[in-house]
Every structure is written in C-alpha cells, then in structure tokens.
Amino acid sequence: MSKEITSRKEDYAQWYNDLIIKGELADYSAVRGCMVIKPYGFALWENMRDVLDRMFKDTGHVNAYFPLFIPKSFLSKEAAHVEGFAKECAVVTHYRLKNDPDKEGVIVDPEAKLEEELIVRPTSETIIWNTYKTWIQSYRDLPLLVNQWANVVRWEMRTRLFLRTTEFLWQEGHTAHATQQEAVDETVKMLDVYADFVENWMALPVIKGVKTPNERFAGAIDTYCIETLMQDGKALQAGTSHFLGQNFAKAFDVTFSDSNNKLDYVWASSWGVSTRLVGALVMAHSDDDGLALPPRIAPLQVVIVPIYKGNDQKEMIDAAANDLVAQLRSAGIRVKYDNSDHTRPGWKFAQHELKGVPVRVAIGARDLQNNQAELARRDTKEKMTVSVEGLPRTIISLLEEIQTSMFNKALSYRDQHITPVDTWEEFERVLKEKGGFISAHWDGEPETETRIKELTKATIRCIPLNNKQEKGKCILTGKESEQRVLFAVAY
Secondary structure: OHHHOOOOOOOHHHHHHHHHHHOOOEEEOOOOOOEEEOHHHHHHHHHHHHHHHHHHHHOOOEEOOOOOEEEHHHHOOOHHHHHHHHHHOEEEEEOOEEEOOOOOOEEEOHHHEEEEEEEEOOOOHHHHHHHHHHHOOEHHHOOEEEEEEEEEEOOOOOOEOOOEOOEEEEEEEEEEEOOHHHHHHHHHHHHHHHHHHHHHOOOOOOEEEEOOHHHOOOOOOEEEEEEEEOOOOOEEEEEEEEEEEOHHHHHOOOEEEOOOOOEEEOEEEEEEEEOHHHHHHHHHHOEOOEOOOOOOOOOOOEEEEEEOOHHHHHHHHHHHHHHHHHHHHHOOOOEEEOOOOOOOHHHHHHHHHHOOOOEEEEEEHHHHHOOEEEEEEOOOOOEEEEEOOOHHHHHHHHHHHHHHHHHHHHHHHHHHOEEEOOOHHHHHHHHHHOOOEEEEEOOOOHHHHHHHHHHHOOEEEEEEOOOOEEEEEOOOOOOEEEEEEEEEOEO
16 A cells, blocks of 8 residues: 555655545545545544634634625725735626527626625635624623634645645634733634644644744734644644734724723734644654554544454454444544455555554454454554453553654654754755754844745744844844744745
8 A cells, every 4th residue: 555655755745645645635626726625534624623613612712604705895994914815815706607699508697797896705804803893882792702614715826735725624713802912812822722732632743933024914913823844844834823903993993982981993813723734734744654643633543453264253353343342432432343345454454554543453363262452553553462351441541642652753853853053054054954943043124034035935934932032143144133033944
C-alpha cells in the first residue's frame, strides 16, 4: 500500500496529495478549486467540529446562522475590509436561467439582472453587524456571543485540498461588548480555546502571537494567531482571533445605551478556524506509510482484524471480537471489527495503517487458544502481545499514550526548528538549509517586512505573546530593534 505513496523526501507536495486521496479524506470535484470531502474525511472534521462546538458553548457562546449572500453595498461600508477581500469575492449578478433559443442548454436570462449584486460570503462580519444593529439597543443586550458553522467562498487561483480551496467549511464567532477591555479579553480567550484544542486534541504544538499590520485581518485593530510547523519546515496558521475595535459598529451604526444612558458604539471581536486544520493534521503527523491520526479525534480509534481458517475458527474469533467491541464502545472508544471476507488480513493491515487508525488488534485462532491478541500502534509501529482479559484496559491506556507521544514528537521537531539568527547571511542560510521558524530582529517598518518577503518568500508569522524585550539590529536594514519576531515560509 505504501508503495503507492510518494515519499516526503521525493516530493512533499505530492506526498500530501497522495495521503488525502488514498487515505480517502477528500477528492477533486468538477468545480474548479473546490473539493469533495469524503465520509472518512468528514468524520474527522465532525470530530473536530463537535469538540470545538462544546468548547465554545462551555465559554458561553451560542450558535446561529446568517445568509450566504451579502449585498455588495455592505462590503463597501468598511474600507479596509472591502480592500482586503475585493479580489477574492464571487459575485451573483442574475437570478434566473432560460433555454438557449439557438442551441441546447441554458443561458443567463439578461432580463433577470439583480438590482444590487450579491457577494457569496468570504466572511460574515458585514451581514452579521447589519443584523446586530436590530438586536442591540442597551447594555442589557451585551455581551452578544454568537458563533456560526458555515461555508465560505474565497476565489483562489492556486488551490490545494484542505489547505486552500475556493469553498471551505469553517466556524466564525462574532461577539459584541460594552467595553474595549471586554472585547480584547474575548479575543485572547478564544485564541486560548483554539490553542487548547490544537494542542490537546490535534496533538500539535502552537505558538501564540500577534500579527504585524501587514498580516492583520482586513478591518481588525489586532489579529492574534496560533502558528504551527509542518514536517517540511513550513509554517501553517491554524487559527486567528481578531479584535475589531469599533470599526464594524461604526460602519453599520451599531450603538447601545450604557447604564448612565450614554450612547456609545459597540466593541467587537471575531474568530475562526476551518477545514484547513485537517491539512495541518495530515502534514504534521503522517509518514510515508500513510496517515497518522491522534486518537482523540481519529474517526476510528481501534480496528480489530481476524485471522482464521474455516468457519469454526471464524465463529470463535467473532465471539471474542464482538465482546471486545462491546466493552470498548461502552468505554466511549470508536472501534470497528473488520470481518469482511473479500480481503486478506495483510491487505487490511496496510489499509488501516494508510488511514491512520491509532491501534490495530489482530486476533487469530492460535492467539485465542493462548488467551492473547496482538496490538500494533500506528505512530511507532510497535507491536505487543496482551491477554484477552487485559485488552480493554490496555487499549484505553495505549490510546492516551499515543496521543501524548504524538504531541511530544511534534513538539520536539518544532523546538528543534526555532533558530535565532542575527545577520542577513544567517537568515538566508537557515531558511534555505533548515527551514522552520527563524527568530530575528525586525525594525518594525512594513516596507522592511515586504522587502524580506520579496527576497525570500518568508513572512513574519507572529510577534509571540509575552515576547522578551531584547535590543538588537534588524537583519535587513541594521536599524534598531526592541524584540525578535518569528519568520517562516508558510502555507
């Protein structure tokens, strides 16, 4: 099975695509730039979504849903916002088709032109804040803590499954507050929620930081982010949380009366993660044999494969396997007994390894006679023999061990690929030979940041939170600098 997968060293991009397709996470669609998420991939996204949804609700948020279409005039109300998204917008201009009078097929009816074009949402700040104007009247209506699970469209010229597609799934939180500090606190709190999820469920270490003005979300005062590192040394932004100030409240005239009956504009935050997290998961943990999925969010945590000859052995193994399935499911473990008889055990082993199932249990007739079974863990390929009675307890413990081990492996790789440099020559050499995050001084000028990107394709991923003050010289201009920032080439 692994022979069908391009190795990471040979072609990392093709390796990634091979895993997505052959691991049955997604497929290409007839619509350019869009993907079909297959059942196995959607089960992975559902597990992510369900955990995040619970975390959001535990922090006081509620779900709602807002329209897919946004009047064009809404986007023009916030100047930075429209400038940031104008080149990515899909526009609906007509509302009807008709039969082509000259040939087969249909054409756009020229008489069905919309009075105002509609934008297919690239993000929902404008339509939501237009709605909030009718929801918010006084301080008693605040805070308003709303999230929506939705799809968005951002017209992309170069696409890659999960990482960058024209349409993708995500959640977007949009909150309204009475004070600036409340909105800032909300922004940071949701960044911490994302970091908690990515580290403790996806087993992927993050660096929390603030974006530079060049990299900031269009229309935000500050953008906070979590940055992760992939196995090819490139960074991937896993989530963002934005302090919007009063920008959208002013654009849509959303005001409230405070406890002293004084009128003021509402303060806001927005935050989101998307199906890009699936791509991050694949690139951070998988190997040349296929996917490697952290147990806490893997669609299947355990697969049981029987090895038998004849119906007598099959019946005996079926009984033991079904008993184990019942015990594991009662403990909340997602388990499958793969007793299909049209493929051989070796093929099943390879297939479930390719799909990243964390633990495999092989039960043979001779194993049962000896009251034992073989366990194999996907992350390290280690095998062990366990008594039948001890299987449930051992599997539950092993799943947690695998989760921790995968995080520690990714953390070790990330920490080994954070390199401080002090000169431009060092910067270029490390970027070329090692990759990863480069900790270096920057003079704070947007023009310098842009020039470094033009010369190397590396961007400032973030200014880490709680960054130490350290005087130095900018690696490009030699000007004074007060702190280091993290550079990397990114997806």
